[in-house]
Amino acid sequence: QVQLVQSGAEVKKPGASVKVSCKASGYTFIGYYMHWVRQAPGQGLEWMGWINPNSGGTNYAQKFQGRVTMTRDTSISTAYMELSRLASDDTAVYYCARDHGAVAYVDYWGQGTLVTVSS
């Protein structure tokens, strides 16, 4: 069965960077795009970008351009999302989410990683 297992919670200081991992299993990793979506406490879902695990190509939401980097390691079926220059309003649960195909809807979600930014 498809599983996306994310790394554990992080606490970071303002200005720092965070890197969240998402290990995929149960399917061919390079066959499906991966999205990253975040959710601030009590708020809705915010799309950050996607990565094509096959080519490594990425597309980021304009809001995060210059601050987010999505990468992957196909040898271990793992996607990564790194967000730099963290501020308090980056405190959120970050989800990886598998695209059904190539930039369509999301059919599987990771369990989420809470990133807390606090001085």
Place this chain on the structure above:
Amino acid sequence: EIVMTQSPATLSVSPGERATLSCRASQSISSNLAWYQQKPGQAPRLLMYGANIRATGIPARFSGSGSGTEFTLTISSLQSEDFAVYYCQQYNNWLSGTFGQGTKVEIK
């Protein structure tokens, strides 16, 4: 940018009653719309895609309709496990904004 607007923000419904959730896109997205259900402390779960196709394992009491700019998610007879927040999402163009702000379905 495509703005997805959901209404109402909160829907109070008694168990066994029908719930109707709306989602409007600021421009046509054809049928490239998905619905997700999210319960507290959990990741979202895919309910519908293609505006009206139930995802695997989703009960028949959930149905979707619409195309273009107006969409509806209907839950025919609310069960206790259906009380949650529901998000619509357009995937016609992810770069243009994607998720609605959510509708909370609560027990009346």
